[in-house]
Amino acid sequence: MKLKMIVAAAGLVISAASQATITPTTNIGGSDLLLNVWEQGAPGGQPDQSFTLDLGITFSQFVAASSSSATLTTLLSTDSTWTSFLSSSDTADTGALQWSVIASGNKVNTRPAIFGTSTVGSDPTTAGGSGFLVNSDLNAANTQVSATINNLNTAANPNEQVAQKGTGSYYQDLSLANFNGAGFANNNAIGATAAVWTASNISGGNTTAAVMKQLAGTMTFSQAGGSYVLSYNVAAVPEAQGVGMALCGLAALGFLVRRRNAA
Numbered sequence: 001m002k003l004k005m006i007v008a009a010a011g012l013v014i015s016a017a018s019q020a021t022i023t024p025t026t027n028i029g030g031s032d033l034l035l036n037v038w039e040q041g042a043p044g045g046q047p048d049q050s051f052t053l054d055l056g057i058t059f060s061q062f063v064a065a066s067s068s069s070a071t072l073t074t075l076l077s078t079d080s081t082w083t084s085f086l087s088s089s090d091t092a093d094t095g096a097l098q099w100s101v102i103a104s105g106n107k108v109n110t111r112p113a114i115f116g117t118s119t120v121g122s123d124p125t126t127a128g129g130s131g132f133l134v135n136s137d138l139n140a141a142n143t144q145v146s147a148t149i150n151n152l153n154t155a156a157n158p159n160e161q162v163a164q165k166g167t168g169s170y171y172q173d174l175s176l177a178n179f180n181g182a183g184f185a186n187n188n189a190i191g192a193t194a195a196v197w198t199a200s201n202i203s204g205g206n207t208t209a210a211v212m213k214q215l216a217g218t219m220t221f222s223q224a225g226g227s228y229v230l231s232y233n234v235a236a237v238p239e240a241q242g243v244g245m246a247l248c249g250l251a252a253l254g255f256l257v258r259r260r261n262a263a
Contacts, residue, residue: 030060035073035099100116139206
């Protein structure tokens with residue numbers, strides 16, 4: 001299934017603002033992807049807060065369709081939950097707002113796996129307390145994401161909500177201490193482009209290195225007029241016909257150069 005088709009279906013769920021619960025990590029396809037936008041260092045002693053949106057796409061659905069570019073969601077200026085978050089946040093200081101997308105679940109042989117964005121220039125393969133991610137790190141991170149989803153599912157509308165620091169649903173309270181670390185971070189400024197990774201616990205003991213994979217595309221969350229758009233972008237690959245024509249052109253150019261040299 002193409003990602004744009006999945007996203008279209010997900011958009012219907014999001015726009016309907018239904019009260020359906022977020023797909024948990026115990027689902028065979030993993031949890032739903034969550035967009036998190038949070039505040040760090042609110043001015044005037046105000047508590048930090050975060051905005052969380054259920055994208056309605058499961059871990060495995062996204063990975064299976066990640067070869068296609070797509071708009072994952074658009075937060076409109078008419079979205080009251082989103083606008084209330086912005087109006088009560090320190091939006092004048094763009095560095096105070098950060099974003100990430102994360103999911104987790106039992107992806108391979110019922111073993112935990114994590115999906116997440118990373119700050120450009122950081123390397124998830126160096127995460128974890130050992131200087132690299134091991135199975136025990138991944139297990140702990142998976143548990144932390146599960147706890148957050150459970151907290152969200154007890155809210156009046158788990159699909160889209162604002163939470164203050166200290167409430168259990170505030171994104172940074174999750175910390176993901178076992179996933180972040182060393183040279184890895186998943187906080188991105190609004191407008192920044194992030195790399196997308198998966199980490200899987202396939203086999204071995206607690207100290208076995210997790211299997212890391214970077215997806216082909218990148219994610220960007222940026223302002224577009226009065227709206228904010230989360231997109232997944234895959235670099236265009238030249239078609240075989242175009243490559244063939246380019247090669248023929250180079251061959252012809254080489255032939256002309258040889259004739260000129262011979263003359």
